[in-house]
Amino acid sequence: xxxxxxxxxxxIALREELGDAIETARTLQGELTLRVKCEAVARVxxxxxxxxxxxxxxxxCGVDFPGRDPRFEIVYHLCDPAAGRRVRVKxxxxxxxxxxSVTGVWRAxxxxxxxxxxxxxxxxxxxxxxxxxxxxxxxxxxxxxxxxPVEGTSSLSPSPGEGGGEGTGEGAGG
Amino acid sequence: xxxxxxxxxxPPLLTTTWDRIFDWARRLGVRPVRLGLGCCAxxxxxxxxxxHDLARFGPETFRATPGKSDLLVVAGxxxxxxxxxxxxxxDEMPDPKWSIALGSCAGGGPWRTxxxxxxxxxxxxxxxxxxxxxxxxxxxxxxxxxxxxxxRPEGAAS
Amino acid sequence: MRVLGEELELRFGPQHPAIQGVLVLRxxxxxxxxxxxRPVIGHLHRGLEKLFETRPFGESLPxxxxxxxxxxxxxxxxxxxxxxxxxxVEAPPRARFLRTLFAELxxxxxxxxxxxxxxxDAGAVPPFFAALRERDRVLDLWASYLAGWxxxxxxxxxxxxxxLPEGWSERCREFLDGFPAALATCEGAxxxxxxxxxxxxxxxxxxxxAAVDLGVTGPALRASGVAWDLRRARPCEAWGEVDxxxxxxxNGDTYDRYLVxxxxxxxxxxxxxxxxxxxxDGPVLAxxxxxxxAPRDSEVYHAxxxxxxxxxxxxxxxxxxxxxxxxxxxxxxxxxxxxxEICRGELVSDLVALIGTLDVxxxxxxx
Numbered sequence: 001x002x003x004x005x006x007x008x009x010x011x012i013a014l015r016e017e018l019g020d021a022i023e024t025a026r027t028l029q030g031e032l033t034l035r036v037k038c039e040a041v042a043r044v045x046x047x048x049x050x051x052x053x054x055x056x057x058x059x060x061c062g063v064d065f066p067g068r069d070p071r072f073e074i075v076y077h078l079c080d081p082a083a084g085r086r087v088r089v090k091x092x093x094x095x096x097x098x099x100x101s102v103t104g105v106w107r108a109x110x111x112x113x114x115x116x117x118x119x120x121x122x123x124x125x126x127x128x129x130x131x132x133x134x135x136x137x138x139x140x141x142x143x144x145x146x147x148x149p150v151e152g153t154s155s156l157s158p159s160p161g162e163g164g165g166e167g168t169g170e171g172a173g174g
Numbered sequence: 175x176x177x178x179x180x181x182x183x184x185p186p187l188l189t190t191t192w193d194r195i196f197d198w199a200r201r202l203g204v205r206p207v208r209l210g211l212g213c214c215a216x217x218x219x220x221x222x223x224x225x226h227d228l229a230r231f232g233p234e235t236f237r238a239t240p241g242k243s244d245l246l247v248v249a250g251x252x253x254x255x256x257x258x259x260x261x262x263x264x265d266e267m268p269d270p271k272w273s274i275a276l277g278s279c280a281g282g283g284p285w286r287t288x289x290x291x292x293x294x295x296x297x298x299x300x301x302x303x304x305x306x307x308x309x310x311x312x313x314x315x316x317x318x319x320x321x322x323x324x325x326r327p328e329g330a331a332s
Numbered sequence: 333m334r335v336l337g338e339e340l341e342l343r344f345g346p347q348h349p350a351i352q353g354v355l356v357l358r359x360x361x362x363x364x365x366x367x368x369x370r371p372v373i374g375h376l377h378r379g380l381e382k383l384f385e386t387r388p389f390g391e392s393l394p395x396x397x398x399x400x401x402x403x404x405x406x407x408x409x410x411x412x413x414x415x416x417x418x419x420x421v422e423a424p425p426r427a428r429f430l431r432t433l434f435a436e437l438x439x440x441x442x443x444x445x446x447x448x449x450x451x452x453d454a455g456a457v458p459p460f461f462a463a464l465r466e467r468d469r470v471l472d473l474w475a476s477y478l479a480g481w482x483x484x485x486x487x488x489x490x491x492x493x494x495x496l497p498e499g500w501s502e503r504c505r506e507f508l509d510g511f512p513a514a515l516a517t518c519e520g521a522x523x524x525x526x527x528x529x530x531x532x533x534x535x536x537x538x539x540x541x542a543a544v545d546l547g548v549t550g551p552a553l554r555a556s557g558v559a560w561d562l563r564r565a566r567p568c569e570a571w572g573e574v575d576x577x578x579x580x581x582x583n584g585d586t587y588d589r590y591l592v593x594x595x596x597x598x599x600x601x602x603x604x605x606x607x608x609x610x611x612x613d614g615p616v617l618a619x620x621x622x623x624x625x626a627p628r629d630s631e632v633y634h635a636x637x638x639x640x641x642x643x644x645x646x647x648x649x650x651x652x653x654x655x656x657x658x659x660x661x662x663x664x665x666x667x668x669x670x671x672x673e674i675c676r677g678e679l680v681s682d683l684v685a686l687i688g689t690l691d692v693x694x695x696x697x698x699x
Contacts, residue, residue: 029417029632055544059633059661063648075646077633077661081544081560088633108547111669119381134374134698135289136255143288143382150382152288211354211376212695213401253698256375259354287379 008032010052010087018044031088038091042100045089049105053080054087060112062120066146070094072122098125119144209260212250214277214308244271251279252291264298272324274317275300278307355694361680369675371668376698384658388623389415389489392658397485399660399696402445405438406638408487413568414634414645415489418626427491427616432570433607434485436600441470442639443593447518450688454531462518469507476500490618501608511601519594532586536674536686539584546673547666550641551592552690556584562637574606586689623653640664640691662696
């Protein structure tokens with residue numbers, strides 16, 4: 001199967017190996033971005049690692065596009081150190097759609113997937129322990145969603161230490 | 175024959191109260207516990223070096239144990255996740271105790287987000303705010319001198 | 333510290349000067365050996381990534397200096413490089429050499445802070461003062477370039493805010509000429525010390541394959557024998573135009589991570605001298621409109637080799653002057669993920685040295 005004009009050899013090879021799991025391939029600013037079917041992402045990543053040398057997961061993050069459906073993008077930046085190549089893999093996910101975890105492909109995905117759950121509310125199926133990473137357990141909401149206000153919402157209860165120093169009245173303090 | 179009065183001077187006697195002694199000791203030797211939460215922590219480090227030498231103004235040792243300290247210096251933003259820990263450290267310190275909010279972040283600062291408290295003052299009582307981003311070791315020294323005045327009781331001679 | 337049967341919860345920091353914030357560790361121990369170590373992070377989370385989305389590219393620059401609080405300049409550099417690529421702008425050659433010079437001075441300052449605190453953690457206190465004194469000299473150089481550490485490094489999208497003041501090059505050369513001897517003073521007490529070696533050789537071994545799998549970069553990766561350095565693999569700024577060696581370890585233990593960082597400081601000074609020698613003339617700032625807009629549907633990832641590893645930024649443009657998304661790739665996040673790996677089987681009393689050897693900046697972990 002030949003790819004679109006100008007499509008790089010990697011994406012052509014991947015289409016041959018993975019078929020319609022690869023939705024699109026785009027090169028911009030010298031960077032190759034592959035859009036991949038959400039349910040196939042673990043399989044695509046495993047292929048990239050085992051057959052194409054992408055042994056490093058450089059980064060994994062989320063992006064919110066509330067005007068789109070599904071609204072979230074999960075973005076993976078991979079690196080093949082031997083050949084010095086990089087590739088960006090993206091999937092889209094909705095609020096209810098779990099994304100297959102890639103912790104089985106790279107252990108480096110552990111905390112970044114937890115962070116996406118914490119800040120965007122996207123679940124990763126197969127993650128060993130999907131818990132909040134940066135915020136605390138009682139925190140309500142997912143702050144990097146575009147509809148979450150920067151300063152938080154008034155319904156956010158303060159963490160246990162907040163509430164100020166009134167009533168303490170000790171020593172010469174205050 | 176009259177006995178001449180003794181010519182050797184009497185040894186000087188210093189009369190005082192326990193409170194004054196303790197205050198004098200506290201002034202000269204605050205025992206800080208330092209919460210270096212952000213970049214300001216790095217500005218506290220040069221305070222220890224020979225150029226600034228904070229130790230000559232009293233705080234010889236920065237203890238890690240709140241139970242043995244009387245001054246809490248918080249340098250950096252107090253996140254909402256951090257707030258309960260700051261509260262716990264403050265509560266573990268015995269009376270009398272004082273606190274310094276070092277830097278703009280500790281004083282309420284630029285981080286107006288869901289994640290940060292409105293400053294150290296929303297968590298514990300604060301004696302001295304030192305503004306600056308970062309304030310510099312000299313500003314911490316000035317804050318310690320201000321603190322000395324707070325510890326000194328009203329009307330006492332220096 | 334709470335004790336729950338065999339479980340200990342330790343709160344490390346924030347008294348520790350280099351740890352910036354607090355790191356909570358949940359340990360399972362068997363006697364005094366660590367069986368499992370689970371870090372709990374987020375105590376310095378300020379919501380930086382949310383703030384990036386509320387202001388134009390240029391205004392977010394100071395925020396990037398608040399990620400890695402011990403190395404703001406390299407974070408700034410990765411950010412301005414990403415913005416330049418997104419906007420299709422190139423910094424002039426003189427700016428690229430100066431930015432490389434500043435990045436290497438940053439590497440020296442950051443590694444000196446690490447050296448002083450790591451040595452003090454392990455009980456060797458004199459290097460702490462020697463290292464801080466040298467670091468002060470680097471900070472003085474920056475202060476004489478401009479004020480406002482760490483929020484302001486002079487870097488800008490398009491180059492630098494202004495050129496070097498008169499006499500700055502000479503002062504910088506003076507520092508660099510004296511640096512090898514000063515470094516020898518700092519490391520002299522350690523490198524061949526029987527006690528230092530006893531404390532660090534064989535401690536916290538990180539195998540090469542595990543390091544790569546965990547996403548570790550920087551000196552911790554190279555100490556494990558993996559010769560990966562972005563300055564060689566993807567040279568940007570002026571790194572492709574200067575000569576330097578990249579130290580690589582063999583055993584992946586605490587001693588090797590120490591040796592790698594010491595040598596990196598020597599090489600950083602070597603690069604810095606070449607930047608001064610080869611500094612081209614010309615402007616230091618490209619022409620940019622005051623609030624440049626990124627093209628619609630644009631995205632870029634750009635990274636540099638910071639003192640802790642690969643510091644990168646993923647930017648998404650939406651046709652306005654504000655990024656739709658700005659996500660820092662923080663080397664310390666992946667590096668800290670390796671802590672459980674290197675702690676397993678080690679003594680609890682070595683925990684401080686193990687955390688120190690990874691040289692983690694919690695400001696960029698928590699963001």
